[in-house]
Amino acid sequence: MPNEIWVLAEQVDGRVKKITFELLTAGAGFSKKTNQAVGAVLLGNGLQEAVKSLTPYADKIYLIDDPALASYTSDAYLINMAPFIKEHQPSVLLGGATSTGKDLFPRLAMHLQTGYAPDCTGLTMEENGKLVAKRPLYGGKVFAEMAFSEAKPQMATVRNNTFLVNENLGKSAQVISISSHTDPSSLKKKVVGLEKAAGTKLDITEAEIVVAGGRGIKAPENFKIIEELADVLNASVGATRATVDEGWRDQKDQIGKSGKNISAKLYMAFGISGAIHHVLGIGTCKTVVAVDTDPNALIFNYADYGIVGDLFQIVPALTEELKKALTEK
Protein backbone atom coordinates (compact mmCIF):
# COMPACT_ATOMS: atom_id res chain seq x y z
CA MET A 1 0.00 0.00 0.00
CA PRO A 2 1.47 3.41 -0.91
CA ASN A 3 2.12 5.79 1.94
CA GLU A 4 -0.22 8.62 2.70
CA ILE A 5 0.04 11.96 4.50
CA TRP A 6 -2.82 12.41 6.92
CA VAL A 7 -4.22 15.52 8.55
CA LEU A 8 -6.63 15.37 11.47
CA ALA A 9 -9.36 17.77 10.37
CA GLU A 10 -10.96 19.89 13.08
CA GLN A 11 -14.41 21.34 12.74
CA VAL A 12 -16.90 23.18 14.93
CA ASP A 13 -20.57 23.00 13.94
CA GLY A 14 -19.56 21.91 10.44
CA ARG A 15 -17.07 24.74 9.96
CA VAL A 16 -13.58 23.42 9.31
CA LYS A 17 -10.81 25.27 11.15
CA LYS A 18 -8.28 27.29 9.20
CA ILE A 19 -5.34 25.30 10.58
CA THR A 20 -6.75 22.19 8.87
CA PHE A 21 -6.61 23.92 5.48
CA GLU A 22 -3.10 25.16 6.28
CA LEU A 23 -1.96 21.61 7.02
CA LEU A 24 -3.67 20.20 3.92
CA THR A 25 -1.86 22.84 1.84
CA ALA A 26 1.47 21.87 3.42
CA GLY A 27 0.58 18.20 2.92
CA ALA A 28 -0.10 18.83 -0.78
CA GLY A 29 3.43 20.25 -1.11
CA PHE A 30 4.92 17.17 0.58
CA SER A 31 2.78 14.89 -1.56
CA LYS A 32 4.15 16.42 -4.77
CA LYS A 33 7.70 15.90 -3.57
CA THR A 34 7.22 12.32 -2.38
CA ASN A 35 4.27 11.11 -4.44
CA GLN A 36 1.96 10.34 -1.52
CA ALA A 37 -1.77 10.92 -1.34
CA VAL A 38 -3.13 13.45 1.17
CA GLY A 39 -5.90 12.23 3.46
CA ALA A 40 -8.09 14.30 5.75
CA VAL A 41 -9.33 12.39 8.80
CA LEU A 42 -12.65 13.74 9.97
CA LEU A 43 -14.46 12.64 13.12
CA GLY A 44 -17.69 14.04 14.51
CA ASN A 45 -21.39 14.04 13.94
CA GLY A 46 -23.31 15.57 11.04
CA LEU A 47 -20.32 16.28 8.84
CA GLN A 48 -21.77 16.97 5.35
CA GLU A 49 -20.77 20.64 5.39
CA ALA A 50 -17.26 19.85 6.58
CA VAL A 51 -16.84 17.15 3.92
CA LYS A 52 -17.91 19.61 1.27
CA SER A 53 -15.39 22.25 2.30
CA LEU A 54 -12.56 19.71 2.64
CA THR A 55 -13.14 18.06 -0.76
CA PRO A 56 -11.01 20.49 -2.87
CA TYR A 57 -8.08 20.21 -0.40
CA ALA A 58 -7.48 16.45 -0.10
CA ASP A 59 -7.20 13.28 -2.19
CA LYS A 60 -9.16 11.26 0.35
CA ILE A 61 -11.44 12.02 3.25
CA TYR A 62 -11.66 9.33 5.92
CA LEU A 63 -14.93 9.92 7.67
CA ILE A 64 -16.17 8.62 11.01
CA ASP A 65 -19.62 10.03 11.67
CA ASP A 66 -21.18 9.04 15.00
CA PRO A 67 -23.34 10.90 17.56
CA ALA A 68 -20.90 9.67 20.25
CA LEU A 69 -18.20 11.76 18.55
CA ALA A 70 -20.22 15.00 18.61
CA SER A 71 -17.76 16.49 21.10
CA TYR A 72 -14.09 15.62 21.28
CA THR A 73 -12.71 13.38 23.98
CA SER A 74 -9.34 11.66 23.73
CA ASP A 75 -10.95 8.30 24.71
CA ALA A 76 -13.42 8.27 21.84
CA TYR A 77 -10.98 9.63 19.26
CA LEU A 78 -8.25 7.20 20.26
CA ILE A 79 -10.54 4.15 20.14
CA ASN A 80 -11.53 5.11 16.61
CA MET A 81 -8.25 6.34 15.20
CA ALA A 82 -5.72 3.83 16.56
CA PRO A 83 -6.95 0.67 14.78
CA PHE A 84 -7.49 2.55 11.59
CA ILE A 85 -4.00 4.09 11.65
CA LYS A 86 -2.50 0.65 12.30
CA GLU A 87 -4.40 -0.74 9.34
CA HIS A 88 -3.52 2.02 6.83
CA GLN A 89 -0.01 2.90 8.11
CA PRO A 90 0.14 6.52 6.98
CA SER A 91 3.66 7.94 6.92
CA VAL A 92 2.64 11.22 8.55
CA LEU A 93 -0.17 12.42 10.81
CA LEU A 94 -0.50 16.17 11.34
CA GLY A 95 -2.85 18.19 13.52
CA GLY A 96 -3.29 21.70 14.83
CA ALA A 97 -1.56 22.71 18.08
CA THR A 98 -5.07 23.32 19.39
CA SER A 99 -6.87 22.23 22.55
CA THR A 100 -7.79 19.03 20.67
CA GLY A 101 -4.43 18.38 19.00
CA LYS A 102 -2.38 19.00 22.14
CA ASP A 103 -4.69 16.72 24.15
CA LEU A 104 -4.92 13.83 21.66
CA PHE A 105 -1.57 13.61 19.87
CA PRO A 106 0.76 12.86 22.82
CA ARG A 107 -1.53 10.08 23.99
CA LEU A 108 -2.04 8.67 20.50
CA ALA A 109 1.72 8.76 19.82
CA MET A 110 2.40 6.85 23.05
CA HIS A 111 -0.27 4.32 22.08
CA LEU A 112 1.19 3.85 18.60
CA GLN A 113 4.79 3.84 19.94
CA THR A 114 5.78 6.52 17.48
CA GLY A 115 7.40 9.98 17.53
CA TYR A 116 5.54 13.23 18.03
CA ALA A 117 6.75 16.83 17.70
CA PRO A 118 4.40 19.25 19.50
CA ASP A 119 3.58 22.89 18.78
CA CYS A 120 5.70 23.22 15.62
CA THR A 121 6.25 26.46 13.75
CA GLY A 122 7.56 24.85 10.57
CA LEU A 123 7.61 21.50 8.78
CA THR A 124 9.64 20.29 5.83
CA MET A 125 9.86 16.94 4.13
CA GLU A 126 12.93 15.37 2.61
CA GLU A 127 12.69 13.42 -0.63
CA ASN A 128 12.85 10.12 1.25
CA GLY A 129 9.67 11.09 3.10
CA LYS A 130 11.40 12.01 6.38
CA LEU A 131 9.63 14.81 8.17
CA VAL A 132 11.69 17.55 9.83
CA ALA A 133 9.77 19.57 12.40
CA LYS A 134 10.89 22.97 13.62
CA ARG A 135 9.72 23.94 17.10
CA PRO A 136 10.47 26.51 19.78
CA LEU A 137 12.03 25.40 23.07
CA TYR A 138 12.37 27.29 26.37
CA GLY A 139 9.44 29.47 25.43
CA GLY A 140 11.07 30.48 22.13
CA LYS A 141 14.57 31.38 23.36
CA VAL A 142 15.90 28.72 21.00
CA PHE A 143 14.43 26.63 18.21
CA ALA A 144 15.16 23.03 17.28
CA GLU A 145 14.86 20.96 14.14
CA MET A 146 13.49 17.62 15.23
CA ALA A 147 14.12 14.38 13.35
CA PHE A 148 11.95 11.28 13.66
CA SER A 149 12.97 7.65 14.17
CA GLU A 150 11.80 4.98 11.70
CA ALA A 151 8.48 4.55 13.58
CA LYS A 152 5.38 5.61 11.65
CA PRO A 153 3.36 7.74 11.46
CA GLN A 154 5.59 10.74 12.07
CA MET A 155 3.29 12.91 14.16
CA ALA A 156 3.30 16.67 14.68
CA THR A 157 1.00 19.43 15.84
CA VAL A 158 1.47 22.83 14.24
CA ARG A 159 0.64 26.33 15.47
CA ASN A 160 -2.15 28.29 13.84
CA ASN A 161 -1.07 30.66 11.05
CA THR A 162 2.12 28.73 10.24
CA PHE A 163 1.29 28.04 6.58
CA LEU A 164 -0.60 30.03 3.98
CA VAL A 165 -3.76 28.35 2.70
CA ASN A 166 -3.81 27.61 -1.02
CA GLU A 167 -7.45 27.67 -2.11
CA ASN A 168 -6.60 26.36 -5.57
CA LEU A 169 -5.18 22.92 -4.90
CA GLY A 170 -7.69 21.61 -7.43
CA LYS A 171 -8.28 18.31 -5.65
CA SER A 172 -11.52 16.41 -5.43
CA ALA A 173 -11.39 14.00 -2.51
CA GLN A 174 -12.80 10.52 -2.52
CA VAL A 175 -14.87 10.05 0.65
CA ILE A 176 -14.26 6.84 2.56
CA SER A 177 -16.65 6.11 5.44
CA ILE A 178 -15.26 4.17 8.36
CA SER A 179 -17.54 2.52 10.89
CA SER A 180 -17.36 3.88 14.41
CA HIS A 181 -15.91 1.79 17.24
CA THR A 182 -17.33 4.02 19.95
CA ASP A 183 -19.21 2.34 22.77
CA PRO A 184 -20.44 5.28 24.87
CA SER A 185 -20.78 3.12 28.00
CA SER A 186 -17.05 2.28 27.94
CA LEU A 187 -15.89 5.89 27.93
CA LYS A 188 -14.37 7.08 31.20
CA LYS A 189 -15.02 10.74 30.63
CA LYS A 190 -17.57 12.74 28.81
CA VAL A 191 -18.25 16.35 28.00
CA VAL A 192 -21.25 17.46 30.02
CA GLY A 193 -21.32 21.10 29.04
CA LEU A 194 -19.72 23.91 27.13
CA GLU A 195 -19.58 27.48 28.38
CA LYS A 196 -19.15 29.64 25.34
CA ALA A 197 -16.97 32.69 25.74
CA ALA A 198 -18.79 35.99 25.30
CA GLY A 199 -18.66 37.45 21.78
CA THR A 200 -17.75 35.79 18.54
CA LYS A 201 -14.03 36.50 18.45
CA LEU A 202 -11.56 33.78 17.57
CA ASP A 203 -9.19 32.56 20.24
CA ILE A 204 -5.98 34.64 20.25
CA THR A 205 -4.05 31.57 19.03
CA GLU A 206 -6.31 31.31 15.98
CA ALA A 207 -6.78 34.95 15.02
CA GLU A 208 -4.74 36.37 12.14
CA ILE A 209 -4.64 39.76 13.83
CA VAL A 210 -4.27 40.30 17.57
CA VAL A 211 -4.27 43.66 19.35
CA ALA A 212 -3.35 43.82 23.02
CA GLY A 213 -3.06 46.16 25.95
CA GLY A 214 -0.80 46.16 28.99
CA ARG A 215 -0.42 48.18 32.16
CA GLY A 216 -0.36 51.36 30.09
CA ILE A 217 -4.11 50.93 29.63
CA LYS A 218 -4.43 52.05 33.29
CA ALA A 219 -7.95 50.71 33.97
CA PRO A 220 -10.01 47.73 32.80
CA GLU A 221 -12.71 49.87 31.21
CA ASN A 222 -10.10 51.48 28.97
CA PHE A 223 -9.79 48.21 27.04
CA LYS A 224 -12.87 49.49 25.21
CA ILE A 225 -10.71 51.46 22.77
CA ILE A 226 -8.62 48.34 22.07
CA GLU A 227 -11.81 46.38 21.45
CA GLU A 228 -13.07 49.01 19.02
CA LEU A 229 -9.79 48.82 17.12
CA ALA A 230 -10.08 45.02 17.10
CA ASP A 231 -13.59 45.21 15.64
CA VAL A 232 -12.38 47.24 12.68
CA LEU A 233 -9.58 44.75 11.96
CA ASN A 234 -11.64 41.64 12.76
CA ALA A 235 -8.93 40.99 15.33
CA SER A 236 -8.94 39.29 18.73
CA VAL A 237 -7.90 41.10 21.91
CA GLY A 238 -4.94 39.84 23.90
CA ALA A 239 -3.56 40.92 27.26
CA THR A 240 -0.41 40.82 29.36
CA ARG A 241 0.15 38.84 32.52
CA ALA A 242 -0.11 42.01 34.61
CA THR A 243 -3.57 42.89 33.31
CA VAL A 244 -4.77 39.30 33.74
CA ASP A 245 -3.39 39.07 37.28
CA GLU A 246 -5.16 42.37 38.07
CA GLY A 247 -8.38 40.70 36.96
CA TRP A 248 -8.89 43.17 34.10
CA ARG A 249 -8.85 40.50 31.41
CA ASP A 250 -9.58 36.79 31.21
CA GLN A 251 -6.80 34.21 31.58
CA LYS A 252 -7.64 32.81 28.13
CA ASP A 253 -6.44 36.05 26.54
CA GLN A 254 -3.03 36.12 28.20
CA ILE A 255 -0.09 36.21 25.80
CA GLY A 256 3.30 34.94 26.94
CA LYS A 257 5.11 32.18 28.72
CA SER A 258 2.49 31.46 31.36
CA GLY A 259 -0.31 32.16 28.87
CA LYS A 260 -0.39 31.48 25.16
CA ASN A 261 2.03 31.73 22.26
CA ILE A 262 0.57 33.42 19.24
CA SER A 263 1.67 33.38 15.60
CA ALA A 264 -0.50 36.19 14.26
CA LYS A 265 0.06 37.83 10.89
CA LEU A 266 -0.17 41.19 12.67
CA TYR A 267 0.26 41.85 16.38
CA MET A 268 -0.16 45.30 17.89
CA ALA A 269 0.97 46.02 21.46
CA PHE A 270 -0.33 49.11 23.26
CA GLY A 271 1.09 50.22 26.59
CA ILE A 272 3.10 47.01 26.89
CA SER A 273 6.65 47.38 28.21
CA GLY A 274 7.91 44.11 26.73
CA ALA A 275 8.86 41.87 29.66
CA ILE A 276 10.62 38.71 28.50
CA HIS A 277 7.57 36.61 29.53
CA HIS A 278 5.46 38.55 27.08
CA VAL A 279 7.78 38.88 24.09
CA LEU A 280 8.51 35.14 24.10
CA GLY A 281 4.83 34.65 23.33
CA ILE A 282 4.93 36.78 20.18
CA GLY A 283 8.23 35.57 18.71
CA THR A 284 6.61 33.90 15.71
CA CYS A 285 4.21 36.75 14.82
CA LYS A 286 4.89 38.07 11.32
CA THR A 287 4.57 41.81 11.86
CA VAL A 288 4.68 43.47 15.28
CA VAL A 289 3.64 47.05 16.03
CA ALA A 290 4.39 48.66 19.40
CA VAL A 291 3.04 51.87 20.87
CA ASP A 292 4.30 53.04 24.25
CA THR A 293 5.07 56.32 25.99
CA ASP A 294 8.51 55.12 27.11
CA PRO A 295 11.06 55.42 24.26
CA ASN A 296 13.27 52.89 26.07
CA ALA A 297 10.53 50.26 26.45
CA LEU A 298 11.93 46.80 25.65
CA ILE A 299 8.97 46.04 23.41
CA PHE A 300 10.53 48.19 20.67
CA ASN A 301 13.41 45.67 20.44
CA TYR A 302 10.89 43.05 19.37
CA ALA A 303 8.77 45.17 17.03
CA ASP A 304 8.84 45.96 13.31
CA TYR A 305 7.15 49.35 13.67
CA GLY A 306 7.18 51.56 16.73
CA ILE A 307 5.56 54.78 17.84
CA VAL A 308 6.51 56.58 21.03
CA GLY A 309 3.28 58.17 22.09
CA ASP A 310 0.10 58.17 24.12
CA LEU A 311 -2.06 55.17 23.33
CA PHE A 312 -5.21 57.06 24.40
CA GLN A 313 -4.56 59.46 21.54
CA ILE A 314 -3.21 56.97 19.03
CA VAL A 315 -5.62 54.02 19.35
CA PRO A 316 -8.86 55.94 18.56
CA ALA A 317 -7.13 57.78 15.69
CA LEU A 318 -5.81 54.47 14.34
CA THR A 319 -9.30 52.98 14.53
CA GLU A 320 -10.68 55.88 12.47
CA GLU A 321 -7.82 55.80 9.98
CA LEU A 322 -8.21 52.04 9.48
CA LYS A 323 -11.97 52.39 9.02
CA LYS A 324 -11.28 54.79 6.19
CA ALA A 325 -8.45 52.76 4.67
CA LEU A 326 -10.31 49.46 4.81
CA THR A 327 -13.46 50.82 3.16
CA GLU A 328 -11.35 52.24 0.33
CA LYS A 329 -10.07 48.70 -0.32
Add this chain to the structure above:
Amino acid sequence: MEIYVLVKQVPDPEALIKVKSDSELEIENKYFTNFFDEFAIEAGLKLKEKFGGKVTVLTVDNKKVDALRRGIAMGADDAIQITDPALEGSDQFAIAKALAAYLKDKPFDLILAGRQAMDDDAGIVGPAVAELLGIPHVNTILGLEVDDPKKGVKVIREVEGGKEILSCSLPALFTCQKGLNNPRIPQVMNVMKAMKAQIKKMDLAALGLSAADAGGQAAKIKVQKYLPPPKRLPVKMIKEDFPENVKTLVKLLREEAKVI
Protein backbone atom coordinates in the same frame (compact mmCIF):
# COMPACT_ATOMS: atom_id res chain seq x y z
CA MET B 1 -7.10 10.27 48.46
CA GLU B 2 -3.77 8.97 47.17
CA ILE B 3 -2.39 11.69 44.95
CA TYR B 4 0.83 11.78 42.92
CA VAL B 5 2.16 14.98 41.39
CA LEU B 6 4.69 14.90 38.52
CA VAL B 7 7.17 17.76 38.85
CA LYS B 8 10.29 19.07 37.15
CA GLN B 9 13.02 21.61 37.85
CA VAL B 10 13.46 23.78 34.73
CA PRO B 11 15.42 26.91 33.74
CA ASP B 12 13.93 30.08 35.19
CA PRO B 13 12.13 32.22 32.57
CA GLU B 14 14.82 34.88 33.09
CA ALA B 15 17.69 32.42 32.46
CA LEU B 16 19.86 33.11 29.42
CA ILE B 17 19.73 30.28 26.93
CA LYS B 18 21.87 30.31 23.81
CA VAL B 19 22.78 27.96 21.01
CA LYS B 20 26.38 26.84 21.57
CA SER B 21 26.55 24.49 18.59
CA ASP B 22 24.17 22.44 16.43
CA SER B 23 23.88 19.92 19.20
CA GLU B 24 24.47 21.92 22.36
CA LEU B 25 22.84 24.72 24.33
CA GLU B 26 24.34 27.03 26.88
CA ILE B 27 21.92 27.33 29.79
CA GLU B 28 22.45 29.79 32.60
CA ASN B 29 22.46 28.10 36.00
CA LYS B 30 19.16 29.58 37.19
CA TYR B 31 16.46 27.04 37.85
CA PHE B 32 13.03 27.00 39.43
CA THR B 33 10.15 24.61 39.92
CA ASN B 34 8.20 24.49 36.69
CA PHE B 35 5.58 27.24 36.96
CA PHE B 36 2.63 25.02 35.99
CA ASP B 37 3.65 22.24 38.41
CA GLU B 38 2.87 24.46 41.39
CA PHE B 39 -0.79 24.59 40.35
CA ALA B 40 -0.73 20.78 40.31
CA ILE B 41 0.89 20.56 43.75
CA GLU B 42 -1.60 23.07 45.16
CA ALA B 43 -4.56 21.16 43.68
CA GLY B 44 -3.27 17.96 45.27
CA LEU B 45 -2.79 19.58 48.68
CA LYS B 46 -6.31 21.07 48.62
CA LEU B 47 -7.82 17.63 47.98
CA LYS B 48 -5.74 16.10 50.76
CA GLU B 49 -7.00 18.78 53.14
CA LYS B 50 -10.59 17.94 52.17
CA PHE B 51 -10.50 14.15 52.00
CA GLY B 52 -7.33 13.15 53.86
CA GLY B 53 -4.73 10.86 52.29
CA LYS B 54 -1.31 11.58 50.95
CA VAL B 55 0.42 13.69 48.32
CA THR B 56 3.63 12.35 46.77
CA VAL B 57 5.79 14.39 44.42
CA LEU B 58 7.70 12.53 41.73
CA THR B 59 10.43 13.59 39.31
CA VAL B 60 12.69 12.00 36.71
CA ASP B 61 16.02 13.77 36.89
CA ASN B 62 19.61 12.71 37.46
CA LYS B 63 20.68 15.92 39.15
CA LYS B 64 18.04 18.44 40.10
CA VAL B 65 15.66 17.63 42.93
CA ASP B 66 14.69 21.14 44.05
CA ALA B 67 11.20 20.74 42.55
CA LEU B 68 10.69 17.83 44.96
CA ARG B 69 11.87 19.99 47.87
CA ARG B 70 9.50 22.74 46.78
CA GLY B 71 6.69 20.17 46.84
CA ILE B 72 7.61 19.08 50.35
CA ALA B 73 7.90 22.68 51.53
CA MET B 74 4.42 23.34 50.20
CA GLY B 75 3.08 20.31 52.12
CA ALA B 76 3.65 17.10 50.14
CA ASP B 77 4.22 14.01 52.30
CA ASP B 78 6.73 12.13 50.21
CA ALA B 79 9.20 12.67 47.39
CA ILE B 80 10.54 10.20 44.84
CA GLN B 81 13.42 10.77 42.41
CA ILE B 82 13.76 8.40 39.48
CA THR B 83 17.41 8.59 38.49
CA ASP B 84 19.63 6.45 36.31
CA PRO B 85 22.61 7.26 34.05
CA ALA B 86 20.80 5.34 31.27
CA LEU B 87 18.08 8.04 31.27
CA GLU B 88 20.43 10.63 29.68
CA GLY B 89 19.08 11.65 26.28
CA SER B 90 15.59 10.29 26.98
CA ASP B 91 12.68 11.69 25.04
CA GLN B 92 9.38 12.47 26.74
CA PHE B 93 8.01 8.99 25.97
CA ALA B 94 10.87 7.32 27.82
CA ILE B 95 10.33 9.64 30.81
CA ALA B 96 6.64 8.67 30.74
CA LYS B 97 7.60 4.98 30.74
CA ALA B 98 9.76 5.43 33.82
CA LEU B 99 7.00 7.33 35.65
CA ALA B 100 4.32 4.82 34.66
CA ALA B 101 6.54 1.91 35.73
CA TYR B 102 6.75 3.46 39.20
CA LEU B 103 3.06 4.31 39.40
CA LYS B 104 1.52 1.16 37.99
CA ASP B 105 1.32 -0.80 41.24
CA LYS B 106 0.52 2.18 43.46
CA PRO B 107 -3.01 2.65 44.81
CA PHE B 108 -3.44 6.11 43.28
CA ASP B 109 -6.73 7.98 42.90
CA LEU B 110 -5.35 10.94 41.01
CA ILE B 111 -2.19 11.96 39.18
CA LEU B 112 -1.57 15.65 38.58
CA ALA B 113 1.03 17.41 36.42
CA GLY B 114 1.70 20.85 34.98
CA ARG B 115 0.33 21.83 31.57
CA GLN B 116 3.84 21.59 30.14
CA ALA B 117 7.42 21.92 31.35
CA MET B 118 8.89 25.30 30.55
CA ASP B 119 12.00 23.79 28.99
CA ASP B 120 10.91 21.50 26.17
CA ASP B 121 7.40 23.03 26.22
CA ALA B 122 6.09 19.70 24.96
CA GLY B 123 3.13 18.70 27.15
CA ILE B 124 3.69 15.02 26.29
CA VAL B 125 4.59 13.30 29.55
CA GLY B 126 1.23 13.73 31.33
CA PRO B 127 -1.03 12.27 28.62
CA ALA B 128 1.58 9.60 27.79
CA VAL B 129 1.66 8.41 31.45
CA ALA B 130 -2.16 8.24 31.42
CA GLU B 131 -2.05 6.13 28.25
CA LEU B 132 0.49 3.71 29.75
CA LEU B 133 -1.59 3.36 32.93
CA GLY B 134 -4.84 2.99 30.99
CA ILE B 135 -6.55 5.86 32.84
CA PRO B 136 -8.36 8.88 31.38
CA HIS B 137 -6.63 12.25 31.20
CA VAL B 138 -7.77 15.82 30.71
CA ASN B 139 -5.29 18.51 29.67
CA THR B 140 -4.90 22.11 30.82
CA ILE B 141 -7.63 22.16 33.44
CA LEU B 142 -8.89 25.43 34.91
CA GLY B 143 -11.29 23.90 37.40
CA LEU B 144 -11.52 20.73 39.48
CA GLU B 145 -14.50 19.86 41.66
CA VAL B 146 -14.63 16.76 43.81
CA ASP B 147 -17.65 16.05 46.00
CA ASP B 148 -17.13 12.33 46.44
CA PRO B 149 -14.02 10.75 44.89
CA LYS B 150 -15.92 7.47 44.39
CA LYS B 151 -18.37 9.20 42.11
CA GLY B 152 -15.76 10.78 39.88
CA VAL B 153 -14.95 14.43 39.41
CA LYS B 154 -15.94 17.43 37.38
CA VAL B 155 -13.18 19.22 35.52
CA ILE B 156 -13.17 22.37 33.44
CA ARG B 157 -10.86 22.62 30.46
CA GLU B 158 -10.22 25.62 28.27
CA VAL B 159 -11.00 25.15 24.58
CA GLU B 160 -10.95 27.69 21.75
CA GLY B 161 -14.02 29.86 22.19
CA GLY B 162 -15.03 28.71 25.66
CA LYS B 163 -14.72 26.28 28.52
CA GLU B 164 -15.61 22.63 28.37
CA ILE B 165 -17.04 20.93 31.43
CA LEU B 166 -16.28 17.22 31.71
CA SER B 167 -17.24 14.48 34.09
CA CYS B 168 -14.48 11.96 34.62
CA SER B 169 -14.13 8.77 36.61
CA LEU B 170 -11.17 8.22 38.93
CA PRO B 171 -8.38 7.25 38.81
CA ALA B 172 -7.41 9.87 36.24
CA LEU B 173 -4.58 12.21 35.28
CA PHE B 174 -5.06 15.94 34.85
CA THR B 175 -2.58 18.56 33.67
CA CYS B 176 -2.96 21.90 35.42
CA GLN B 177 -2.95 25.42 34.09
CA LYS B 178 -2.66 28.93 35.49
CA GLY B 179 -6.08 29.98 36.76
CA LEU B 180 -6.81 26.66 38.52
CA ASN B 181 -5.80 27.99 41.96
CA ASN B 182 -3.27 30.21 43.75
CA PRO B 183 -0.29 28.09 44.76
CA ARG B 184 0.66 28.64 48.41
CA ILE B 185 4.00 30.20 49.30
CA PRO B 186 5.70 27.82 51.72
CA GLN B 187 6.69 29.10 55.17
CA VAL B 188 10.40 29.53 55.84
CA MET B 189 10.27 26.79 58.52
CA ASN B 190 8.90 24.35 55.98
CA VAL B 191 11.47 25.34 53.39
CA MET B 192 14.21 24.58 55.94
CA LYS B 193 12.61 21.26 56.74
CA ALA B 194 12.31 20.40 53.06
CA MET B 195 16.02 21.02 52.57
CA LYS B 196 16.72 18.14 54.95
CA ALA B 197 13.87 15.89 53.86
CA GLN B 198 14.80 12.47 52.65
CA ILE B 199 14.24 11.82 48.96
CA LYS B 200 13.75 8.23 47.88
CA LYS B 201 15.75 7.27 44.82
CA MET B 202 14.71 4.67 42.29
CA ASP B 203 16.75 3.47 39.32
CA LEU B 204 15.55 1.76 36.15
CA ALA B 205 16.32 -1.74 37.43
CA ALA B 206 14.17 -1.12 40.51
CA LEU B 207 11.35 -0.17 38.14
CA GLY B 208 11.80 -3.29 36.02
CA LEU B 209 13.03 -1.26 33.05
CA SER B 210 16.21 -1.62 31.00
CA ALA B 211 18.37 0.94 29.21
CA ALA B 212 16.68 -0.17 25.96
CA ASP B 213 13.40 1.26 27.27
CA ALA B 214 14.86 4.68 28.04
CA GLY B 215 17.74 6.92 26.99
CA GLY B 216 18.83 8.18 23.60
CA GLN B 217 18.60 4.77 21.92
CA ALA B 218 14.90 4.45 22.55
CA ALA B 219 14.11 8.02 21.47
CA LYS B 220 11.40 8.32 18.83
CA ILE B 221 12.28 11.93 18.21
CA LYS B 222 15.58 13.79 18.50
CA VAL B 223 16.99 17.25 18.12
CA GLN B 224 18.82 17.27 14.80
CA LYS B 225 19.93 20.86 15.10
CA TYR B 226 19.48 23.78 17.50
CA LEU B 227 18.75 27.14 15.93
CA PRO B 228 18.69 30.68 17.32
CA PRO B 229 15.24 32.28 17.29
CA PRO B 230 14.29 34.00 14.02
CA LYS B 231 15.62 37.58 14.03
CA ARG B 232 13.42 40.52 13.33
CA LEU B 233 14.76 43.41 11.25
CA PRO B 234 15.59 46.48 13.37
CA VAL B 235 12.48 48.35 14.44
CA LYS B 236 11.34 51.20 12.24
CA MET B 237 10.37 54.05 14.59
CA ILE B 238 7.74 56.37 13.16
CA LYS B 239 8.89 59.75 14.40
CA GLU B 240 6.33 62.09 12.89
CA ASP B 241 3.98 64.03 15.12
CA PHE B 242 0.41 62.98 15.83
CA PRO B 243 -1.73 62.41 13.74
CA GLU B 244 0.70 61.97 10.81
CA ASN B 245 2.37 59.06 12.61
CA VAL B 246 -0.93 57.15 12.63
CA LYS B 247 -1.46 57.74 8.92
CA THR B 248 2.10 56.57 8.18
CA LEU B 249 1.62 53.44 10.27
CA VAL B 250 -1.51 52.47 8.34
CA LYS B 251 0.30 53.11 5.07
CA LEU B 252 3.27 50.95 6.11
CA LEU B 253 1.01 48.12 7.27
CA ARG B 254 -0.81 48.14 3.94
CA GLU B 255 1.98 48.82 1.48
CA GLU B 256 5.17 47.55 3.10
CA ALA B 257 4.16 44.79 5.51
CA LYS B 258 1.01 43.99 3.48
CA VAL B 259 -0.80 42.60 6.49
CA ILE B 260 -4.07 44.52 6.27
